[in-house]
Amino acid sequence: MELHDVWFVLIAVLWTGYFFLEGFDFGVGILTRLLARDRAERRVLINTIGPVWDGNEVWLLTAGGATFAAFPEWYATLFSGFYLPLLLVLVCLIVRGVAFEYRAKRPEENWQRNWETAIFWTSLLPAFLWGVAFGNIVGGVRIDRNFEYVGSVGDLLNPYALLGGLVTLTLFTFHGAVFTALKTVGDIRVRARRLARWVGLVTAVAALAFLLWTQADSGDDKSLVALVVAVAALVIALVTNQFGREGWAFALSGLTIVATVAMLFLSLFPNVMPSTLDSDWSLTVTNASSSPYTLKIMTWCAAIATPIVLLYQGWTYWVFRKRIGTQHIAADAAAGTAH
Numbered sequence: 001m002e003l004h005d006v007w008f009v010l011i012a013v014l015w016t017g018y019f020f021l022e023g024f025d026f027g028v029g030i031l032t033r034l035l036a037r038d039r040a041e042r043r044v045l046i047n048t049i050g051p052v053w054d055g056n057e058v059w060l061l062t063a064g065g066a067t068f069a070a071f072p073e074w075y076a077t078l079f080s081g082f083y084l085p086l087l088l089v090l091v092c093l094i095v096r097g098v099a100f101e102y103r104a105k106r107p108e109e110n111w112q113r114n115w116e117t118a119i120f121w122t123s124l125l126p127a128f129l130w131g132v133a134f135g136n137i138v139g140g141v142r143i144d145r146n147f148e149y150v151g152s153v154g155d156l157l158n159p160y161a162l163l164g165g166l167v168t169l170t171l172f173t174f175h176g177a178v179f180t181a182l183k184t185v186g187d188i189r190v191r192a193r194r195l196a197r198w199v200g201l202v203t204a205v206a207a208l209a210f211l212l213w214t215q216a217d218s219g220d221d222k223s224l225v226a227l228v229v230a231v232a233a234l235v236i237a238l239v240t241n242q243f244g245r246e247g248w249a250f251a252l253s254g255l256t257i258v259a260t261v262a263m264l265f266l267s268l269f270p271n272v273m274p275s276t277l278d279s280d281w282s283l284t285v286t287n288a289s290s291s292p293y294t295l296k297i298m299t300w301c302a303a304i305a306t307p308i309v310l311l312y313q314g315w316t317y318w319v320f321r322k323r324i325g326t327q328h329i330a331a332d333a334a335a336g337t338a339h
Helices: 003-034 039-049 058-070 072-081 083-105 109-139 159-183 187-218 221-242 246-268 292-319
Strands: 271-273
Touching (some): 003 058, 003 109, 003 246, 039 187, 058 072, 058 292, 072 271, 083 109, 109 187, 109 246, 159 187, 159 246, 187 221, 187 246
């Protein structure tokens, strides 16, 4: 296997890790409006992801940096062609981080309500836009002979990509709901499990349609295996959620995300951005990659740094593993005066 193939796999792993981890905290952000009934419950939801949400975003930064270094042509075409939607994602992530940090800085009702609204929208929009972006990457876009995107923003809003956005939005919400059921106690846990059932059913319909469409357009035997795993994991996640096995439900919803991302990258390879104008103008792992020397240096750096990051992040999740509920929120914190 050539180094550019190895780095294609590593970038796929980074995006998989990002969607697995950031997926549930996007879902929890969405649930602050769909599930929480009062300020105390919204505080519970925010506290379930408070210690980990910023660490989850490290996977996005690493995926973007790895793409820039390993496949500069891919990075340049992607970020120039998808400039507006990716800028919107970036703005959402910035506002979302500020909202988490500033929500409890002042006790006024309007202040906290506005930041909570910001958390909801800046969780929902990226959850949808990432699916649209990857739908276009896999489905292909208008790339000319100079490897430049020559389409418009409207071209990115095609039916296949919009369906991909619906899949990531519902799948992340489902993932967040089972995570909430896993991390909370009391009535909010019961309602999270109930909401997960209905969101999961919508997710199953949308995901099946999207994955079958992907398989029909660009799939092979390997992607078909990933499709079967994704669908089976989602169905079993729904069953285990119904029986109150939150740990299994969360693991299986995560497996659904892993298998779905794997299918997309398997369908994409050896392309990294197919051209709908001429297949000869598609960006591939060969014509979009950096020099072998650059890839070699990156491989050594990744081999040293990756285990350290995984150990630190795993330790963080272990430390903050206990369930929480409204009884753990002090009266002044529920009223918004705690920091």
